[in-house]
Amino acid sequence: MGLLSLAPGVALVDEEDVTYLATIPWGPIVVLDGVAPTIWRVARGSAREDVPRRVAEETGADLDEIRGDVDRFLADLLERGLLVETAV
């Protein structure tokens, strides 16, 4: 099991319920809005498999309904190099 954390070289700005991320110095700027900033916040420091449950607890959503979407979202962030999963 690994914990998710901000990848090295990623800069971050939170502004009015929107989270902006960028791998510097190259970019581009990635925009997280809607429920995405909540998932992002929950994900950092969590084990990947725990994130859907914690998001469901925070938002009141049904875990079975969101599990797939949340996991795909995390996979996207990992693929873009914005999050890393480190062994504990």
Next chain:
Amino acid sequence: MDGGSVAEEHRRDVPMAVRLRFGHAAVQRVADGVGADLLHIKGLAVADALRPTPRGSDVDVLVRPAHVERLDRAMRAAGWVLYSTFRSGSPFGHAQTYTHDAWGYIDVHRFFPGFGVTPALAFDRLWRDRGTIELAGWNCAVPDVVGQALILVLNDARASAGNRRDVAAAWEDAGPEHRAAVLALRDELGAEVAFAAATGGLDRYRERREYRMWKVASEGGSRTDEWRARVGSAPDLGAAVRVAVRAPLVNVDRLTHRLGRRPTRREVAGEFVDRIRRGAGEAFRGVRRGRS
């Protein structure tokens, strides 16, 4: 429930202030990678007390003069494109501008106009009392508040009288202790003439070599006035001759930006002739005014 979305910026607008914070962080990361000392100045890097309203459309940094070349190389390797050079950017030759697809414009200053001491000494002095701010999660070095205030005042010295937006908060409305500290730093860095250009009393410095340059910079003047001021302000004969030789040459960077493409040799030649004519016309009108 939508599990969340990731949108790259081309799919939506990114506020300028957000983009600029990333720009500061990005150039800082590049500088860290090559061991270049940077001070972030103006705009978002300024303390709230000196900046009544957020503004700015680019990133400004002052780099230790000995580190300019290494920073330039590293920035170009990381995607910045040179937009205007030290030689073409301004009459002072103090900054060059880069642009980046993600971060927009950045001005890299090798010195700040107005300091009378050498660029290296000025940087050392500001660096000594530096602080740190966080921009987009990155630690960025800034001058202390006194240094920031002095830079803002000197920056305003190059603006027309109606456009001096920072001198009030940085100087006029400040308390006595802050003003005393700013004056002490001004004197230590030999910035009296430029400071007076922004705050008043410039004519007390008529005898100073740089007086005419600041007179033109703060009050405006013709192209010929600017050339004369640049020659007159040059620190030695060699520098004055270089300025004089360069002055009538076409600024190819500006012509490129005006045309939206690299000018042809014929266009550069045409612009050169136009500039000579404009300079001659201004000189001729000056003679006629002198006679009348």
